[in-house]
Amino acid sequence: MIALKRDRGALVLSFVLPLAFFSIFAVIFGRQGGGTPTVKLIVVDQDQSQASAALVKGLQSESSLVVMMKPEAKSKSAPAPADYTAATAEAAVKAGDAPVALIIPAGFGQHPIAFGPDAGGSTLELLNDQSDTIAPQIVVGLLQKAAITSMPSAMADEGMKYADKYVGGFTPAQKAKVDEELDALRKAEADGKTGAGSGDSGNGNSGNGSAGAGIVAVNVRAVVGENKKSPMISFYAAAIGVMFLMFTASGSAGALLDEAESGTLERVLSTRVTMTKLLAGKLVFNTGLAFVQLTAMFLWGWSAFKLDFFSHLPGFAVMGLCTAFAVAAFGMLLASACQTRAQLGALSTLVILIMSSVGGSMFPRFLMPESMQKAGLLTINAWAIDGFTKVFWRDLPVTDLWPQVAVLLGVGVVLFLIARRVARRWEFS
């Protein structure tokens, strides 16, 4: 008891860490009420018919979907961007702006739904990013719901066709009456007087995602990761790699504390070496160490899990070095801020685990609530994982890494400068 009271690091780990973790995971999972997460859905309406408009309207009313017809304007003063086309929608999915895009083809309104696979209805196209396996299932399910609730005239029309075909045919009078009712229904639909569902899709029901299933035929096509053998390997190589890199970096930077404790640091500072030179030297060494560790991680992914490592070497080198630099500087700051190894152990465990959980090393950020996804951007993990995902998952060129490179290098420089400032306490008395 006395030992625990005096060891503040252990005390913090015993009480603060579980509470912090509980809170983070409660925010990630608890606010969803057990329902489906919100999915960003790009919609391209090539048909521009009454039926397609009704379907889009039905999708827009779903609280689980954020329907985007056009890209977000870059600034308030910028001109409104044009609606997505099939090509720009596919590019947006590839760039990670949204996990799925729905293409409503021209002619959809002619034959929007079909009762059965051989009924000859139009087929919608759903473009998806393989890294998010949940989003397309949600969208397919909600598409069926929207078709039923938003397009009653199409439903009735198709029903009448079946009745006419299999029940024995209508008399001209019956046919006229049916047409009259369908026209009224179409008019009401156009006026917005028909329901588009309650918008509550929180029960988690989703379609099975297979093409042609349900009353609206959907062809799901992966545009990112379609040729990947192990979809999540690159994600976890980066996610787990960055987390352990942080532990290694803080442990390695802790040598500074050992030197301070043993008096070696003071002796070193009496030589030609200044504190700035010493810290810079340690930063370079720790960056190299972190890069080697990351390389080993990805090589293991290549040999054991068939990760496509060697065709992404330039991107890996850029992201690996930037991540290693940021993580090494982070370790230096932690070490220079602590008084003892025990303190460093407690603080680094606390900070690294929190950053890793918020930053997506433990749970993919795209499955987190929007607010948590934004909070994740305050961590090194999130930027590093985003960068590695661009390289290994989206196959983007090195030039597309500039936001991640800029942030990681900037963070590294700032953390190092703060570490240097804090280390002044060892310099003079």
Add this chain to the structure above:
Amino acid sequence: MTASTQMIEEGTALEVDGLVKRFGDLTAVDGVSLTVRAGECLGLLGPNGAGKSTLIRSMVGRVRQDSGRVTVMGKAAGSTEARMALGWVPQELSIYPRITCRENLGSFGRYYGLKGQTLKDAIAWCLHWAALEEKQDDVAKTLSGGMKRRLNMAAGMLHRPKVVLFDEPTVGVDPQSRNRIFEMIEALRDAGTAIVYTTHYMEEAERLCDRIAIIDHGKIIAEGTNEELVEKTFGRRSQVLARFDGETAAIEAWAGRHGGRVKGETAEFTIEQAGEIAPLLDDATKAGLELEDLTLRRPNLESVFLHLTGRELRD
């Protein structure tokens, strides 16, 4: 000719001038001035907390002084030139315990900017100087206490400094290793290195130091050779140490009457003539004190230290 050049030519390797360092309300070093010449060993003696460590760290350039200045070979302490001219052997073992002797020396050599053959030669010289050639590939933490001390010393010598600060280098060392350390320091001094040596052992100071400065409460309270210090403090007087069996209060009252002082059961006096002893003892007998032991001796450095600071050297 600049002042610093003139100083070096005159042989002054280290100069402390009016140094003051305060920590809050505590004045750790209070106007200290001293010089050390090339080939000279200055002993720095003082009780714990007297300001020795702060003074040494000021010489290394690790303290921001409030006033005064410290120069090493004419360059301000802490400057690159001063660092390269100075070797520092801290009291704590400041070596890397998990690497070998050779690797330790290699690391410190590189910190001093040595490389290639120069570094190899420096390591070889240090291993020889510290008599660690046979242990060069042993991991530092497996060495004996004396060997670790010698390695600790060698790590400060790689750049062959002109001024070396030894801060109690023999703490916890067996007599055989201590002798070896004395030989190492004497070899340095004979080669013209200026040395500042702090110790708690009087015999070390008497053997190694050409001059001795006694520091207390941040001030140099006496400075000179061993003989000069004794002469200045006691003149031609001798010391009488008398141990009694009796009550401490009675011993103190008796000693007080004759200008002496008491430590434990031993009273201490200084006298000019041997004839002064008999009246002292007569008075003790009258006071009911039973003499157990009587010593008459010429005062030494320990006596000087005790006289000036009121404390034993090892307190």
